[in-house]
Amino acid sequence: TSHHQRKHPRGSKRSTMGFPAVFGLVVNLAALSLYDYYAHFVKTSAEAIASGPGVDAVALADPALSWLPDWGFVVIRLVSALVVVATALSALMSKTSVWITTHHLSGSKFSPVRYDLKGPRRFATFTVQTWCLLGVYFILSSAVSAAHLLGVRDGFLASPYLSRCLWVMYEICLSYSILVTVIVTFALIPMAKKRAPKNLAVFMTIRPLLMHNANVLLMFTELLMNRLKVDPMHLPMILSWGLWYVVFAWWWHRRTGVFFYPFMDYSLPNWKILGLKMAVMSAMAAFFYGSYRLDQLVESHSHTVSVHGVVSGTKSHRWNSMFLETKLLRVDVPTLLCMAQKKETTNTR
DSSP states (O other): OOOOEOOOEEEEEETTTHHHHHHHHHHHHHHHHHHHHIIIISSSSSHHHHHHSSOOHHHSSSSTTTOOHHHHHHHHHHHHHHHHHHHHHHHHHHOOOOOEEOOOOOOOOOOOEEEEEEEEOOOHHHHHHHHHHHHHHHHHHHHHHHHHHOOOOOSSOOOOOHHHHHHHHHHOOOOOOOHHHIIIIIIIIHHHHHGGGGGGHHSSSSHHHIIIHHHHHEEEEEEEHOOOOOOOOGHHHHHHHHHHHHHHHHHHHHHHOOSGGGGGGGTHHHHHHHHHHHHHHHHEEEEHHHHHHHHHHHHHHHHHHHHHHHHHOEEEEEEGEEEETTEEEEEEHHHHHHHHHHHHHHHHH
16 A cells, blocks of 8 residues: 555646635745844844844843753753654654545545655654754754853854844744644644544654643743743744745645645635635734733743842842843842832831
């Protein structure tokens, strides 16, 4: 038996009714992403990015938690990288066949395909590609952290360009990890139970469970420990990761006849494919906004805890510097000490 069985009805290969509309979306989003990159990175100096709501190698390498030593931050990132790489290599070398049957939405010009999702073919799914992006982020951020700890202040690992790329990569990984977990848990698994129960094997083994759940755990840990801010102005660049997969999914379908996700089907009528793509893009933007609000919540809580520590007289080794830093939020310590004195004076009265 061949690894996949293609069943295209006559004329289906030429049925691309929704393709022009989606292609227009892709081109416009790509142009907007390039402009966003130019406006926020190329046109902005490294010093402005480091001192404003941005990032440099120091911000990328230093942990936000005052009790966490720098080497501890390196170890945590290395462990995260090890988990991701080991899982990906296990999926790559696996010889176990996992047969799935694709399904399509009404109006599609394509027929269901039975496909063996084995070995390298698993890397064609959005989940696995996002998981691999997590691995790239944790490997590079670990290297930047270690280099900064060892006193490296120039070269590739100290480059502001690498730091900026990792900043955007962090935002992508955080947003899409949440999206993957939510979509798989509340959409794809219920859909598989209803339409193709045999496909549940794709979700219920150890590797898929890690990729669909540990991704959020790893990124939430990174969120709590690093000093990177989620910048809502980066939205076009964040959407570009989804844009990449749309183009890849089209190429993969032409090669294998397989769409892993029905809403990627470009043979649907214009109104349906355009509506689906807009809904998917809106979902991506919503999850990115959710990541931004989550980052704001963590930052606000950290700020509250830090201010309380100053007012109550708690000491920290990081207070020897001029600023108490928590996720790039700089709080003037002398001002806080004045607040503490005023509070004590009020309590005395």
